[in-house]
Amino acid sequence: EAGVAQSPRYKIIEKRQSVAFWCNPISGHATLYWYQQILGQGPKLLIQFQNNGVVDDSQLPKDRFSAERLKGVDSTLKIQPAKLEDSAVYLCASSLRGVGGPYNEQFFGPGTRLTVL
Amino acid sequence: GQQLNQSPQSMFIQEGEDVSMNCTSSSIFNTWLWYKQDPGEGPVLLIALYKAGELTSNGRLTAQFGITRKDSFLNISASIPSDVGIYFCAGCNSGGSNYKLTFGKGTLLTVNP
Numbered sequence: 001e002a003g004v005a006q007s008p009r010y011k012i013i014e015k016r017q018s019v020a021f022w023c024n025p026i027s028g029h030a031t032l033y034w035y036q037q038i039l040g041q042g043p044k045l046l047i048q049f050q051n052n053g054v055v056d057d058s059q060l061p062k063d064r065f066s067a068e069r070l071k072g073v074d075s076t077l078k079i080q081p082a083k084l085e086d087s088a089v090y091l092c093a094s095s096l097r098g099v100g101g102p103y104n105e106q107f108f109g110p111g112t113r114l115t116v117l
Numbered sequence: 118g119q120q121l122n123q124s125p126q127s128m129f130i131q132e133g134e135d136v137s138m139n140c141t142s143s144s145i146f147n148t149w150l151w152y153k154q155d156p157g158e159g160p161v162l163l164i165a166l167y168k169a170g171e172l173t174s175n176g177r178l179t180a181q182f183g184i185t186r187k188d189s190f191l192n193i194s195a196s197i198p199s200d201v202g203i204y205f206c207a208g209c210n211s212g213g214s215n216y217k218l219t220f221g222k223g224t225l226l227t228v229n230p
Contacts, residue, residue, distance in 0.1 A: 004159070031216070042121075042205050042220025043160065056217060091159050095216065104216060108159025 002026065004109035006092050012115045018080040021112045025073070025094030031055075032069055033106060034077050035091040043091055049075065079114075087116045123206050123221030131229050136193040138224045140206030145186040148209040150218070151178075155202045163204075164191070196228050 005024040013019050025032050031050050035043035046065065047057040051072040060067070064083070069075040079086055093106040123140045130136060140149075148167055152160035164175050166182035166189060173180055179192045189206055206221040 040222065042123075042207070042222055043218070044220070045217050048217065093159070105162055105165070106216070106218065108161070110158050 004092055004094055004107055006090075006109040006112055008112055009110065010113050010115075012117065013082055014117050015084055016081040018078065019082055019114060020076050020078045021090050021092075021114075023075045023077070023092030023109060025075070025092070026107055028096065029094035029107075030072070030097050031095045031104070032075050033093040033095075034067055034075070035093065035108075037089040037091055037111070039088070046077070082114075082116045084116050087114055089113050121206055121208060121219060121221035123224055125224055126222070127225040127227070129227045129229065130196055132196060132198060134196055136196055136200075136226060137190060138204060138206075139188060139190040140208075140221050141188045142208055142219075143187070146208030146210055146219075147186065149180070149182050149189040150207040150209060151180050151189070151191045152205045152207060152220075153202045154205060154223070160205055193226075196226075198228050198230050201226060201228050 007022050011019055033048050034046045036046050037043040046060045047067045048055040049069040052069050065079055067077045089111040091111045092109045095104040095106045097104050121140050121142050150165050151163045153163050154160040163178055164173050164180040169182055169186050170184050171182040177194045181190055183189055203223040203225050205223045207218040209218050
């Protein structure tokens with residue numbers, strides 16, 4: 001079974017530029033998550049989708065970050081304009097379901113390492 | 118946002134030694150998880166704990182869910198070089214529509230062959 005795919009793997013931009021990341025979750029997984037992992041820290045949830053609806057975006061800096069999951073499959077995360085402090089690894093994860101019941105394992109992609117100069 | 122207190126921050130051990138790391142929180146969780154992250158990869162789930170007091174093993178790994186629901190520990194026995202990586206604890210309150218994970222800052226483990 002293919003895992004979570006992310007692209008690009010690396011991106012270097014200058015501050016105030018825009019950038020977009022793409023995620024293809026595991027086939028059939030209803031729930032998709034975007035995390036930000038700053039160097040030396042654990043991942044922090046930015047946004048959670050259930051199919052194509054947003055479940056939690058309370059930690060998403062909405063003035064510059066946006067995300068969408070059209071058709072409930074692939075997702076893109078955009079930063080516009082980028083700041084120096086956005087330098088981090090952006091991880092995408094998916095799980096089979098996200099509603100009710102015991103914890104549903106989240107499978108993580110390899111991440112996109114963003115450097116903002 | 119809240120992060121868990123994970124210790125130690127790093128460990129340097131000899132191959133064959135046992136390792137112990139722990140995680141504490143100011144709030145309770147009903148699920149505790151331990152992940153391992155290799156360089157350039159995303160975290161991979163090692164062990165999930167669902168009940169206070171639960172002790173669970175996965176090969177050489179053993180983890181426990183604290184009675185207070187505010188802490189957990191992970192033990193690795195007879196370490197080998199491929200155990201090298203960053204280990205993260207994560208707390209979750211499963212149920213409902215939100216499986217938001219709160220992660221610790223990680224423990225960097227180095228194993229000297």
